[in-house]
């Protein structure tokens with residue numbers, strides 16, 4: 001049997017691509033190397049931040065549609081996938097990045113509230129605002145229930161006739177008018193192929209002769225105990241937060257209110273150490289945890305500054321932190337979604353739609369130049 005499309009990788013991006021393809025009546029096979037559900041890639045875990053606040057207008061614009069598509073999936077699956085909490089953004093008042101994001105939310109009319117220093121602790125108790133920092137709150141931001149969302153997208157895909165084969169690792173791809181995909185237990189053919197292999201994209205793309213400058217990072221996902229249970233909890237309306245330019249570290253620190261593990265708040269570092277995806281657990285660098293402990297001691301005095309739970313996840317980052325959403329430069333019936341650089345979950349419904357459009361030969365409704373493979377020319381490694 002020849003499929004209209006094969007999607008490799010059942011993380012959130014591949015699952016949403018398959019979802020849109022099946023809803024467009026395309027006979028689609030979704031292949032996944034691990035038995036589902038699994039926690040070896042980038043889409044597992046309880047929660048992710050959803051927000052519209054971005055420096056770049058194109059991300060904010062994509063999020064308009066993404067919110068609608070998340071709501072649609074909630075309806076189709078009969079599940080709650082999004083919870084509004086707001087997002088607290090803190091950063092050096094006169095810093096370039098903070099100013100860029102502040103002017104972007106104003107320009108794009110993203111609902112936000114500016115918190116003046118004197119009223120900060122009244123709105124955000126148990127947090128010390130760093131001197132020289134300013135704070136804004138994006139009110140419609142919140143939390144996505146990640147594991148549940150992944151299952152929901154896969155469920156709706158299957159309900160539209162889509163086929164998932166998990167526990168099957170793709171070991172070869174032969175391009176052509178009909179593409180042949182070989183796994184460790186079978187061979188499949190399709191007119192179109194979408195590769196959404198997360199941290200394994202680089203390896204998989206090498207079967208098609210393409211080198212992309214993707215770097216895989218292991219992230220320590222840390223949970224911290226509340227000294228007084230509930231003080232940073234979702235039910236007490238504590239928001240998600242992003243701390244730009246913390247004093248303790250080079251990259252952002254971010255957090256989500258306590259919810260999934262009662263009494264524990266997730267606070268992580270937006271950076272990690274390079275790893276091979278299959279060697280993730282050999283990477284034991286904990287310098288980020290030390291920086292987080294110092295930050296928490298200074299700014300979140302209501303948390304015990306020693307992590308109570310540490311889980312692992314991976315980022316696949318591009319040099320400019322923008323995604324790759326494009327056709328293969330040599331084989332136009334192969335479409336690639338990769339390099340989501342630690343911020344792709346919230347976009348998955350739109351990413352899936354774009355990859356589906358590309359693979360059906362249609363023009364996506366977004367300008368894709370920020371996501372082109374072409375931008376790396378001369379830069380591949």
Ligand SMILES: Cc1cc2nc3c(=O)[nH]c(=O)nc-3n(C[C@H](O)[C@H](O)[C@H](O)COP(=O)(O)OP(=O)(O)OC[C@H]3O[C@@H](n4cnc5c(N)ncnc54)[C@H](O)[C@@H]3O)c2cc1C
Nearest residue numbers: 009011012013033041042043049170198313340344345346
């Ligand atoms: C700690 C952490 C925090 C994050 N926070 C946020 C956030 O707050 N907000 C946000 O929007 N985003 C966030 N992200 C980013 C987001 O989670 C990722 O961008 C997204 O999950 C990437 O999905 P993916 O489908 O590309 O990759 P994956 O989920 O890794 O999916 C790729 C799949 O392909 C499969 N695969 C690979 N090779 C093969 C093969 N040869 N054969 C078959 N299958 C194969 C893999 O097993 C895997 O299941 C975060 C990520 C991490 C790690």
Ligand SMILES: O=C(O)[C@@H]1CCCCN1
Nearest residue numbers: 049242254270342343344
């Ligand atoms: O995508 C996000 O919204 C977050 C911001 C902080 C770092 C991790 N990703």
